[in-house]
Amino acid sequence: MTEPKRSKVTNKDLSYTESWPEWFDRHSRTFFIAPAVSLILIFAIFPTFYSILFALSRVKFSGTGLKFRFVGLDNFLNEFTGPERVHFLGRIETISVIGWLFIVVVLGAVIYWLYKSYKSGSSWIGMIGRLISASMTIFIAWLLAGTLLSGNQWGTLLTTLFYVIVGCSLQFLIGTALAFLCSQPIKGKNFFRVLFFIPLMITPLGVGYAFKMVLDITKGPFQPFWEMIGLKNWAWSSDAWASRWFVIVGDSWQWIPFVFIIMLAALENVSRDHVEAAQVDGASSVQIFREIIWPQIVPVAVTVILIRMIEAFKIVDLPNIMTSGGPGIATESISLHSYFVWRSNDMGSSAAVAYLLLILTVVVCSSFFNYVVLKQLRKAKA
Amino acid sequence: MSEASFKFEETKRSLFERLFESPAIGKMSPVSKVVAYSMLIFWSAFVIFPIYWVVITAFKDADTVNSGPYFIPFVDFNPTLDAWHTMVNADPFCDGYAIVRQLSLLVYNSAIYLLSPVVHLAPMEPQICKIYQTFTNSIVIGISSTFFCITIGSMAAYALARIQYKPKFGNIIMFVVLCIIVIVTTIYAGIPWYIASAVALVLFFLLARSLGKHFTATVGNNDILFWMISQRILPPIVVIIPVYMMYQAVGLLDTHLALIIIYAVANLPIVVWLMHDFFAGLPIELEESAQLDGSTRFGIFWDIVLPLTRPGLAATTLLTLILNWNEYLFAVFLSTSKAQTLPIMVAAKNAGERGTLWWEMCAVIVVMIVPVIFMAIFLQRFIAKGVLLGAVKG
Numbered sequence: 001m002t003e004p005k006r007s008k009v010t011n012k013d014l015s016y017t018e019s020w021p022e023w024f025d026r027h028s029r030t031f032f033i034a035p036a037v038s039l040i041l042i043f044a045i046f047p048t049f050y051s052i053l054f055a056l057s058r059v060k061f062s063g064t065g066l067k068f069r070f071v072g073l074d075n076f077l078n079e080f081t082g083p084e085r086v087h088f089l090g091r092i093e094t095i096s097v098i099g100w101l102f103i104v105v106v107l108g109a110v111i112y113w114l115y116k117s118y119k120s121g122s123s124w125i126g127m128i129g130r131l132i133s134a135s136m137t138i139f140i141a142w143l144l145a146g147t148l149l150s151g152n153q154w155g156t157l158l159t160t161l162f163y164v165i166v167g168c169s170l171q172f173l174i175g176t177a178l179a180f181l182c183s184q185p186i187k188g189k190n191f192f193r194v195l196f197f198i199p200l201m202i203t204p205l206g207v208g209y210a211f212k213m214v215l216d217i218t219k220g221p222f223q224p225f226w227e228m229i230g231l232k233n234w235a236w237s238s239d240a241w242a243s244r245w246f247v248i249v250g251d252s253w254q255w256i257p258f259v260f261i262i263m264l265a266a267l268e269n270v271s272r273d274h275v276e277a278a279q280v281d282g283a284s285s286v287q288i289f290r291e292i293i294w295p296q297i298v299p300v301a302v303t304v305i306l307i308r309m310i311e312a313f314k315i316v317d318l319p320n321i322m323t324s325g326g327p328g329i330a331t332e333s334i335s336l337h338s339y340f341v342w343r344s345n346d347m348g349s350s351a352a353v354a355y356l357l358l359i360l361t362v363v364v365c366s367s368f369f370n371y372v373v374l375k376q377l378r379k380a381k382a
Numbered sequence: 383m384s385e386a387s388f389k390f391e392e393t394k395r396s397l398f399e400r401l402f403e404s405p406a407i408g409k410m411s412p413v414s415k416v417v418a419y420s421m422l423i424f425w426s427a428f429v430i431f432p433i434y435w436v437v438i439t440a441f442k443d444a445d446t447v448n449s450g451p452y453f454i455p456f457v458d459f460n461p462t463l464d465a466w467h468t469m470v471n472a473d474p475f476c477d478g479y480a481i482v483r484q485l486s487l488l489v490y491n492s493a494i495y496l497l498s499p500v501v502h503l504a505p506m507e508p509q510i511c512k513i514y515q516t517f518t519n520s521i522v523i524g525i526s527s528t529f530f531c532i533t534i535g536s537m538a539a540y541a542l543a544r545i546q547y548k549p550k551f552g553n554i555i556m557f558v559v560l561c562i563i564v565i566v567t568t569i570y571a572g573i574p575w576y577i578a579s580a581v582a583l584v585l586f587f588l589l590a591r592s593l594g595k596h597f598t599a600t601v602g603n604n605d606i607l608f609w610m611i612s613q614r615i616l617p618p619i620v621v622i623i624p625v626y627m628m629y630q631a632v633g634l635l636d637t638h639l640a641l642i643i644i645y646a647v648a649n650l651p652i653v654v655w656l657m658h659d660f661f662a663g664l665p666i667e668l669e670e671s672a673q674l675d676g677s678t679r680f681g682i683f684w685d686i687v688l689p690l691t692r693p694g695l696a697a698t699t700l701l702t703l704i705l706n707w708n709e710y711l712f713a714v715f716l717s718t719s720k721a722q723t724l725p726i727m728v729a730a731k732n733a734g735e736r737g738t739l740w741w742e743m744c745a746v747i748v749v750m751i752v753p754v755i756f757m758a759i760f761l762q763r764f765i766a767k768g769v770l771l772g773a774v775k776g
Contacts, residue, residue, distance in 0.1 A: 021678065028679040029545045036538035036610065036650060043647040044613050046561055047624035053565050054623060066627070068569045178425060181418050184410060192422055194762050195429055201758040202433075203708035205725045206747040209732075210432040213439065213740060221435060221451045253432065261762070314617045317710055321729075335619045347623060354620040361615055 054351035075352035090155035092146035099145030106141035133367040156337040164312040175259025183267040200257040208321030211250040240330035266300040313361040440744035465741040524706040531646035535653030543661040552597030614651040660694035697764035
């Protein structure tokens, strides 16, 4: 056997001078995605790591710029055990009987849930995720028991969670109810739709000031009403709970339209045939909603709640404007806490607080995503 | 059979039944109608009232605001243009020539910048009307950032919907490690940032070429998409201090470009998320036939794909524009005077030594919300067609 003849075609013959557009097109897969990826890497990922270093250092201003001194986890420990603890977690000295009871109940439920998912054979990554969610739940339950259920002062962590949980559920309920009303055969549907949508588009700053004016006790439009019920010399800033609800009202005014507009689209996508068939069969409207409409809109509903939750954790404009975080720290969200600490030139602590917010947001949102949203989406696909 | 006629019999219904039961399929009973309309009207009032109050406060003077609530212009109080006058008159440069002055300033200063290697001339001091400058800042920053964000975001979304990417997992880890090394050496060892990052970038490409072959684990398109969208979870307060430092290092603080870039990054997840859904829903055959005809990928993207997704593109653009227009937190950190946007101006009215100047603040808020309301009406039309719904479902 002779060796196969080597091809005479050399490298030089194959290559021809590529024109710029051709080269550009050949690499188009890189050019399409590179700008977005590099922007996110430079302005989101890189700063996130940068801020870890801030959080691990004591930052001082010097003549030439900033001076970093590595202090390890001191900034974080300050928030949990040190002098900042009251600000971040609240005042936890004594836990009442109800508090202990609450902790025990939550602990039991969490352990049962872990046991059940262990039995049903989830992967070890899934178990680690569940352990993280479980420990976060127990931690928050302990906080709740130590502050709210024992009559102690709250910290910014619980205030943020209050905005997220109470705000989101309130907005979801009202928004869905309005969407349901608008999906009924009523006149002027388009008018209501446009009108209800507008608050979402108004700057949060404007919403804050508008509500500060409208709900003002002495000069606002409801002044005769406040005077009538004997609140003439009262102020929103005198009561912690009133101030928190005050912020929630502004926040809801702005964000209910978001839930409304998406839920309305989802409701209008529900097939009319099923609903009308059920009506002919004499089902009541409650039954129709529960048995026919709700199962069809539930995937959209949980996704809307997830998106709303992600945005709610970032709340900063409204409490800053409406109450400046007061009275005391009653309405201060974690973002605002971090901002105030930054303003007092303590950059290390500020970054630490912001980082704790990031951890909280990621754990809560991904727990919700994994255990609720994915489950519903799978159920809808099946 | 065809002659069979149906008779509708008027069944006797009690008053209770007539009030509470719907008369026909797809209609509502009188009571539920009353309840529905009253709730809708109540909510309309709740939505309108704060806006109405802001608008009428913008036409009040100090005394009217401070002496208690007055509700209806011309009946309760005499509307004045005081707030608008002070906004314009307090500034000596706010006259009929404000626009001309700003334009000539722009032309003169850019000419000076171009001539600066040859002759040194002092740049003209910005003698411009504050409200006018702020308004143009808001418009320029909002529009250019939206344009930037939509271009980059829709390109990435299209690529993720159509091209398979397989970045190596090891390379990603390597990038993160190099990032951390750059940060540590910059802030603790005092090495200039540009040297550190240039060395790291070169190292990354060299290592990715050589070591990259040995990594086997890859991530797919869905992982990249999820990663991009999940950037929305990142609270702005986490990145804002490092971004401030970065801008300070390159001298971008208080410039338009700084805000344009950071707004674009903040909204990129939304754009990618929404646009990916539209692109994935397009039939691929069109693009394949265009590819056979010899179109380039950019040609396909520009001539075929983008025109097909026009409604989605319009909705996303409007949404991004509104979000940019309203942005406050980044603006308050990164701009002080030259690149000041409208939200900063609103907040500034709060800090006067005479207390809050509600009437002037309301005038600025009105300036801010009027364009937004028009945009919202347009946007609503797209959203009503279920533009957002597809993305939410997916």
